[in-house]
Amino acid sequence: MRLTDTAEQHIPELAQKQRTFLLAGGAGAVLSAVGYFSDPHQFFQSYLMGYMLVLGLSLGSLGLAMIHQLSGGEWGIVIRRSAGASARVLPVLTILFLPIVFGMHHLYEWTHEEALHDPILIKKAAYLNETFFLVRAAFYFLVWNALAFFLSKWSLEQDRTGDPQLTRKMQQLSAAGVLIGGMCTTFASFDWMMSLAPHWFSTIYGLLVIIGQLLASVAFQIVMLVWLSRRKPMSAVLQPIQLHDLGNLMLAFTIVWAYFSFSQYLIIWAGNLPEEIDWYMHRLFTSWKWIGLALVVFHFACPFFLLLQRRIKRNPDLIVKLAMAVRAVRIIDMFWLIAPDLHHDGLHVSWMDLVIPISLFAIWLGVYFQQLRGRALLPVHDPQFEERLASLIAHAHLGDEPKAAH
Amino acid sequence: MSSHVASSEPKLHGLIGEFTSADALVKAAEAAHHEGYKAMDAYSPVPIEELHHALGLPNTKLPALVLLGGIIGGLSGFALENWVSISAYPLNIGGKPLYSWPAFIPVTYECTILGAALTCVFGMFILNGLPQPYHPIFNAKRFAMASRDRFFLCIEAADKKFDLQHTRTFLEGIGAREVMTVED
Numbered sequence: 365m366r367l368t369d370t371a372e373q374h375i376p377e378l379a380q381k382q383r384t385f386l387l388a389g390g391a392g393a394v395l396s397a398v399g400y401f402s403d404p405h406q407f408f409q410s411y412l413m414g415y416m417l418v419l420g421l422s423l424g425s426l427g428l429a430m431i432h433q434l435s436g437g438e439w440g441i442v443i444r445r446s447a448g449a450s451a452r453v454l455p456v457l458t459i460l461f462l463p464i465v466f467g468m469h470h471l472y473e474w475t476h477e478e479a480l481h482d483p484i485l486i487k488k489a490a491y492l493n494e495t496f497f498l499v500r501a502a503f504y505f506l507v508w509n510a511l512a513f514f515l516s517k518w519s520l521e522q523d524r525t526g527d528p529q530l531t532r533k534m535q536q537l538s539a540a541g542v543l544i545g546g547m548c549t550t551f552a553s554f555d556w557m558m559s560l561a562p563h564w565f566s567t568i569y570g571l572l573v574i575i576g577q578l579l580a581s582v583a584f585q586i587v588m589l590v591w592l593s594r595r596k597p598m599s600a601v602l603q604p605i606q607l608h609d610l611g612n613l614m615l616a617f618t619i620v621w622a623y624f625s626f627s628q629y630l631i632i633w634a635g636n637l638p639e640e641i642d643w644y645m646h647r648l649f650t651s652w653k654w655i656g657l658a659l660v661v662f663h664f665a666c667p668f669f670l671l672l673q674r675r676i677k678r679n680p681d682l683i684v685k686l687a688m689a690v691r692a693v694r695i696i697d698m699f700w701l702i703a704p705d706l707h708h709d710g711l712h713v714s715w716m717d718l719v720i721p722i723s724l725f726a727i728w729l730g731v732y733f734q735q736l737r738g739r740a741l742l743p744v745h746d747p748q749f750e751e752r753l754a755s756l757i758a759h760a761h762l763g764d765e766p767k768a769a770h
Numbered sequence: 771m772s773s774h775v776a777s778s779e780p781k782l783h784g785l786i787g788e789f790t791s792a793d794a795l796v797k798a799a800e801a802a803h804h805e806g807y808k809a810m811d812a813y814s815p816v817p818i819e820e821l822h823h824a825l826g827l828p829n830t831k832l833p834a835l836v837l838l839g840g841i842i843g844g845l846s847g848f849a850l851e852n853w854v855s856i857s858a859y860p861l862n863i864g865g866k867p868l869y870s871w872p873a874f875i876p877v878t879y880e881c882t883i884l885g886a887a888l889t890c891v892f893g894m895f896i897l898n899g900l901p902q903p904y905h906p907i908f909n910a911k912r913f914a915m916a917s918r919d920r921f922f923l924c925i926e927a928a929d930k931k932f933d934l935q936h937t938r939t940f941l942e943g944i945g946a947r948e949v950m951t952v953e954d
Contacts, residue, residue, distance in 0.1 A: 605819065626875065633872050636864060672837065 367597055367744045368523065371445070372737040375595050379737060386730030392723020399716045405706075406714045408467030413702045414721030415464060416557065417580070417695060418728040419457050420573075423549055424581025425450035426512055427574070430545070433515075433538035439609035441749050442601055443585040445742065446592070448519060449735035450581065451512035456731050458505045460724070464556065465501075468494065471706075474562040484563050484639070492562060497555055504548040511541040519743060526745040549574050560705040564643040566632070572624045573701075579617035580694040583687040586610050590680045598741055601753055604678040611677030614690065618671065621697075622664040647700070651710040655700050663693045695721060781954040783906035784810075784926035785937050786913070787946030792818050794945050795921035799824035801944045802925060807937075809929035813907070813922040835893045836886050843885015847878040910952045924952065 372378050400407040425447040432440025432447075440447075468475050474492045479485040485492065514537055522530040550570025558569050586607070593602035632640045647656060667690055676682045699717065743749055789795045792814060799812050803826040812821050851874035855861070860868050895901070907913055907924060916922050923946070925937050934951075941949045 630872050630875065634864070636866075672833075674833070 367742055368740050370738055371741045374597055374741065375592075378733050382730050382733035382737070384730075385726045385733065389723050389727030389730055392719060392726055396716065396720050396723055399714075399719065403714070403716075404467070405470050406716055407720070408463070408470040409703065409706050410714060410716035410720040411463055411467065411724075412471060412556065413695075413698050413717065414724040415457075415460060416573075416702070417698050417721055418453075418460075418724045420577035420580050420694075420698075421584055421728065422450050422453045422457055422512075423508060423545070424574075424577035424579075425585065426454075426508065426515075426545065427542070427578055428581055428585065429515060430511070430538035430541045433535050434542065436748055437609065438603070438748075438752055439606050439613070441743065441746065441753060442598070442606050443589055443610070444519075444746075445739060446585055446588045446736065447581070448512075448516050448739075449732050450584070452516055452735040453728055453731045454505075454509050454512050456727075458509060460727075461501065461505070465498065468497075472559055472562070474559060479562075488562065492559060500551060500555060504552045507544055507548045511537065511545050515541075520739060522743065522745045523740055528745075528747055531747055546574060549577070557701055560702060561643055563639055565640075566628050566643075568624050568628050572621070572628065575617055575621045575624060576694060576697055579614065579621055580691060582610060582613050582617060583690040583694075586614070586687040587684055587691070590684045592741060593680070601742065601756055602680070603756070607680060607683050608674070608677045611671055611683055611686075614687065615668070615671035615677075618664060618667045618690075622668070625659075643705075646708045647704045650704075650708070652700075652704045654711065655696060655704075659693070659697055659700060662689075663697055667693075782927045782934070783909070783952040783954040784924050784928075784932070785934070785941060786907070786910050786922050786924040786950050786952050787941035787944075788912060788915075788948045788950070789921040789923065789945065790919075790947055792816065792921060795923060796820050796824045798923050798941075798944045798946065802923065802940075805940065806931050807925050807929050809926040809932075811907075811924050811926070813913070813916040813924070815917050815919060815921075830897065832890065832893050832897060836890045839889025839893070840882045840886035843888075844878050844882035846885070847881025848874055850881070851877050906952055906954045909954075910950050912948070912950065927954075 396407070396411075399410070428440070429444060429447040429451060432444065464471070473479065474485050474488070475494055479489070490496075515534055518530045518534050518537075521527070550573075553570045553573035557573065558565065589598070589602065589610070590607075592598040629644065632644060646652065667686065670676055670686055676686060703712065703717070742753070744754075787798065789798060795812055795814060796818060799810075799821060802810055803824060808826075810825065812818075812825055814821065852869070855870075855874070856868045862868075863870075863873075866873075910922075910924075912920070913922065923941070925932060925941065931937075938949050
């Protein structure tokens with residue numbers, strides 16, 4: 365076994381994982397179709413929530429990969445191939461966006477006839493109209509897919525040729541990509557989520573969504589890293605310090621999420637303007653407030669105090685449990701951002717709010733495993749890898765000739 | 771009265787072994803810890819993460835102190851805001867109640883950071899026993915190299931197991947390039 369071998373050669377069960385998740389996703393899709401015929405309105409709401417969650421995993425992982433190209437660090441080398449596989453789910457996600465296009469009239473009030481008589485929406489019509497909405501969506505997907513495609517392509521090319529120039533190219537693309545991709549995600553969150561309440565606006569909303577995506581992705585990558593490190597060749601590479609760094613990133617994103625969420629609330633609370641407070645009125649003065657309270661406790665306070673502890677961050681078993689919990693509360697946050705705008709009166713949970721996100725996640729995982737299979741699990745020719753991790757592998761006597769590719 | 775005779779002879783601080791790599795130092799520290807030496811310290815030009823464990827040092831109390839500093843800072847910030855806004859200088863701002871906790875959060879947050887950061891810096895100094903104008907380790911001839919490219923392990927004379935001859939042989943046995951005495 366050599367490091368340049370693909371993940372599948374090291375871990376044959378990946379193919380079976382892919383099949384299992386795709387089958388589960390397919391079964392979920394059938395069940396979801398039943399939901400569509402029984403209550404299309406609810407179907408599209410749950411679909412949007414599930415879609416934004418899986419899209420966030422791909423975009424967040426792409427973001428982590430680009431940040432790592434710019435910052436460096438061992439934490440990024442060990443998750444890079446898994447993050448790349450997550451980003452390469454984007455073409456499938458582009459197709460999975462179509463139901464939202466068809467469900468526009470169910471979701472977005474500004475597409476209705478009455479919007480023509482709404483004095484505020486008339487002024488926003490130059491931006492919030494169906495044609496421009498679709499053109500923008502096409503542009504976002506073009507940018508995201510292009511970033512994922514080129515970063516993956518060059519990384520694969522480097523696996524083959526070992527050309528260090530490619531690292532420079534990836535860094536340059538990442539510098540531009542963090543900016544342009546970040547702007548696209550900001551505007552996509554305005555278009556697809558914030559416009560659910562078309563009168564309302566918050567400039568920090570895009571950042572709030574982005575930080576949620578990064579948090580979910582770092583949690584997912586921790587789970588996968590620990591899973592992979594129970595098998596060769598990653599077992600020779602994983603060190604407590606890498607988990608410690610990833611845990612610290614999770615802590616940082618948790619704090620930034622709380623900071624952005626509270627900033628948005630504080631500014632709207634202090635201004636107390638009718639068009640701004642509406643969003644919080646039906647969230648805080650109805651039974652939705654329990655969801656808000658759950659977020660304060662489980663999305664901020666609990667992970668914050670647990671992640672302060674070094675012992676937890678350095679222990680694979682504990683950090684994986686915590687990362688899974690963080691993944692779970694991300695669902696509650698997405699629910700909080702989307703559902704109250706479509707059910708103003710109070711807390712409303714449908715079976716579809718569980719089934720559709722889980723089905724989409726199963727499909728996402730299936731495609732993720734398919735993408736993970738075909739490549740080596742470590743970027744062996746990345747200059748940083750040779751500098752920092754190659755010696756660990758050599759020490760571990762992993763294979764017959766660990767550095768044979770040189 | 772001739773009790774001053776002994777003071778003219780310098781006392782011994784310990785024995786210092788010189789190593790050429792971080793790896794060798796960590797291995798030596800592990801061996802010394804295993805051998806049962808307790809009063810010892812390692813010196814290196816770069817931080818070495820494993821060293822703490824290799825020397826068998828107890829975990830630092832600093833994180834717990836920083837948490838405490840942060841909590842005290844946060845509570846005092848919140849208390850200050852309450853006192854100012856409710857009793858010291860009550861002002862009607864936008865018709866909001868005097869006790870408007872959301873407005874107090876930024877100050878509470880900043881004071882948490884301030885409390886934690888100050889505790890961290892000064893706690894580090896105090897726990898490390900700094901500032902310390904004199905330390906016998908600087909009497910060792912080649913110790914200046916510790917800030918360049920050499921690594922040192924010092925076994926102090928205060929250790930119960932310390933014995934000039936034995937300890938010297940031991941340090942040489944675990945790979946020290948050179949072993950020197952350090953005067954107090």
